[in-house]
Amino acid sequence: MSSLVSFLLLWGLTLGPVTEAAVFVETRPSLSAESESLLEPWANVMLTCQAHLPTLVFQLFKDGVSQELVQLDSPAIKHQFLLTGGTQGLYRCSAGLGRGWTQLSNLMEVTGPTPPPPPVLRPQRDYTGILHPGDSPTLLCVAPLSGVDFQLRRGGKELLVPSSSSSPDRVFFHLTALALGDSGPYTCRYRLRDQQDAWSGDSTPVELTLSDEKLPPPRLSAEPAGRSPEPGTLVRLRCQAPLVGLRFALVREDEGGRRVRSLLSPAGAEAQFELRSVSVADSANYSCVYVDPEPPFSGSAPSARVELRVPGPPPRPRLRALWSGPVTPGRDAVLRCEGHLPDVTVELLRVGDTEAAHLDRISATQSSTDLVLTYVGPQHAGNYSCRYRSWWPNRFESDLSDPVELLVAGH
Known part of the structure; x- marks a missing residue:
């Protein structure tokens, strides 16, 4: 059942006081929903009106108005109403009871179009931020649904790369022997296997930066200067290169190696990275590199490190x-x-x-x-x-x- 078809259950008291002289039986039907498509849960919705006693007639209401009266050939305990087109609204149903009707069912709200949530793309530990020609990193794409097809893309174009799956909702993309021209933003998306064109939105990009370290290193400086900035302040890291029209990457070092913090593509010969409201979690060694976005896509060696050590506790969530x-x-x-x-x-x-x-x-x-x-x-x-x-x-x-x-x- 789709999470995008919301259930608003407003149950009332339907049984009268129980006495020694009478036994009351619940006759109010229940209304539930299923969707034919998890990617388009509003398009074709099946509402099931479940009665407590067999009946020949069922009735569906939308926004307080009768929508469909169904007369069956033989008594049944339930009936399914198929909604198509403009399905958004508040629904109830009732079932025949003797010469009259039961009380109205619980209230069901069917929502309108809501895009499926995008997947999450993240690098595995064999990727540490700055890659070199011939490296083979692995990217993991995780979807919020199971039983889907995945696609890896770079700059909006599909990539046909080897993949493997450890469970129905995720896949590993194995990028083999990357070349300098393979730098750029990578995203993934998914679709249900029976819906060829219904792709989800793209994941947040993962930037892969390749450098052959043939170009001279840039210079990295911090403003304000000093290795121990005050917690909560703004620290600017300026990366300056001897060329123009470059793509810059700020790199933070950790125990697993170097990882890209952020990237910029300025038109000039320098880039400025901002660390806002710094805390102890920003304490690390930083360096920067640059790459040429035009062939032959060469990149620089890393700059000298700038060390930041911010005192105090991390901010409270x-x-x-x-x-x-x-x-x-x-x-x-x-x-x-x-x-x-x-x-x-x-x-x-x-x-x-x-x-x-x-x-x-x-x-x-x-x-x-x-x-x-x-x-x-x-x-x-x-x-x-x-x-x-x-x-x-x-x-x-x-x-x-x-x-x-x-x-x-x-x-």
Whole structure:
């Protein structure tokens, strides 16, 4: 069932008071939804009206108005209504009961077009930022759906490269013997296998920079000068080259090697990189390189290092719930941890639990991360916080965020 067809369950009390003289039977039908396409969940939606007793008639309502009355040839316990075209709206159904009708079913909201979430593309540990001709890095593409086809692209063009899969929702792309002209932004996308043209949006690009180190190194300087900037300040790193029309990369060193921090393509002979509101997590050795975007695509040796060591604790994250009110049992509850730094591990913990009892842990590359509690039940009720930590290039751990309370409906 598509997560993009939202279920708004407004259950009322349908049973009267129970007495010794009478037994009341639930007659109100239930309404549920399925979509024929996970990539276009609004296009063809099947609503199932499930009755409690066999009946010959079913009726569907949309936005308070009767849409379809179905008369069956033989009694049935349920009926399916196929929605096509403009399916957005609020739906209920009812079923025949004697000479009348049951109460209306629960309320079902069918949403309109929402693009499928893009996949995530990230390099494996054999890629450390600056590559050399002949290197063979591996990129991992992870989709939010299973059973899909993947495509790797560079600059919007499909690349036919060897791939392997470890599970239905991810694939490894093995780039073999790269040449200097293979530098650039790489993205991936996915589609359901029975929908040839319904591609998702592209992932956030992963930039591959190749250098043969034949060109002279640039010069890197920091503003303000000094190796220990104050926490929360802006640090500018200026990379200056002896040529013009180049593509520059700022490189941060860690224990796994060198990794590209960011890239610029200025028209002049220098590039300026900004580290905003620096914290202890920005403490590292930095260098820069440049490459020629025109053939023969040569690149420079790295500049001399600039060392930054920022004192103090890392900034505290913020946690917020991506739902409102009590969570319906059986649903997933998503909490977004914001304000942390890229390239850290983010953890969700229940307030009062020990470190070993973390509920979700994600290696994050962006400044916010969604943490998921799956199939919520009454046992999940409580207060939650998030934190992030890093083991390199220097070890640190943030304080816990302010707590967010999770309530479970009916409990």
